[in-house]
Amino acid sequence: MSHDDLLGALDGTNPAPAPSAPAGRPSSGTEARSASAADQQVCSRKGCGHLAAWRLEWNNPRIHAPERRKTWLACEDHQHWLADYLQSRGLLRDVLPLASNGTDTREKDS
Template identity: 50%
Template sequence: MTLGGINLGAPMEHRHTCSRAGCRDAAAWGLLWRNPKIHTPDRRKTWLACDEHREVLASFLSDRSFPLEIVTVGELDEQQ
């Protein structure tokens, strides 16, 4: 799709897209995390993951000792 000559990429086919660089697959998981050095305990960031990239994204966060909770995207929708 283009807008004013700017390529906006392919239209989204699903509501939640995997956060892994280059992946455009539908996300099935929400990775809720925070960096305790800069985020207060009540602040959490969310990455989305498809089945294929869930473990690699979770490992990236766990290797840094970031508090992490993994939920389904359905649970994310319920929290909003």
């Protein structure tokens, strides 16, 4: 961006282009997924596009309240790898299977 472009962006006469992700890297997990994958839950392991079969619940006790849960999804092939990764850092709280519709299989309290 040239100096004139920057000044124009600041006064609104020449808006700056939106920042883009580096080539070859998606800007975020949900935005980067294709339309067909957006309806399905896929494994959180980088580079994996397989359907998730497990939900790994975790939190970082240094920055999250104890009741807060973040979720990673895992396919059959990566469930142990992702669980080991979180467990070795003291972050893993629970590993739950997903039903075929993408929800967990725990029974809900009525």
